Amino acid sequence: MKITRFCWGVELSRAVKYLGIYGQVMSVIGAIGAIILFTVPSILGVRIDLWIYGGVLFFLLLNIRWFIFSHILIERNRNNNMESVKTMIKIGSYIIGSLQAILFTILVIVGLL
Numbered sequence: 001m002k003i004t005r006f007c008w009g010v011e012l013s014r015a016v017k018y019l020g021i022y023g024q025v026m027s028v029i030g031a032i033g034a035i036i037l038f039t040v041p042s043i044l045g046v047r048i049d050l051w052i053y054g055g056v057l058f059f060l061l062l063n064i065r066w067f068i069f070s071h072i073l074i075e076r077n078r079n080n081n082m083e084s085v086k087t088m089i090k091i092g093s094y095i096i097g098s099l100q101a102i103l104f105t106i107l108v109i110v111g112l113l
Contacts, residue, residue, distance in 0.1 A: 016077045016085050023070030027063040034060035 037056045041048045069092065076084045 012082065012085070013077055013080070016073060016089070019089075020070045020074035020077065023073070024067055027067035027070065030063040031060055031067070034063060 034056050038053065038060070069088070073085065073088050073092075076088065
């Protein structure tokens with residue numbers, strides 16, 4: 001199956017492989033960044049508010065879930081379960097689109113205040 005309209009003729013399995021690898025790499029980088037943000041203030045002896053630690057913990061959990069999602073996507077792609085792959089891509093797209101819409105709405109409201 002080819003996705004000619006969105007991926008410039010790349011086969012679906014290859015595009016999903018790249019999406020899965022990209023998701024795993026970016027989630028590991030994000031998790032490392034969250035761990036650094038969590039540990040550096042305590043090493044330097046700087047006092048940080050509790051809500052910042054909560055945000056870092058949320059970011060870390062988000063990256064762990066992203067890694068798991070990408071791993072499952074790659075595994076289903078290796079098993080040639082294309083219906084599950086399509087469903088996972090749709091779910092991921094809905095989640096990302098919803099989060100972007102919420103963030104944009106918050107930024108517009110804050111900008112108007």
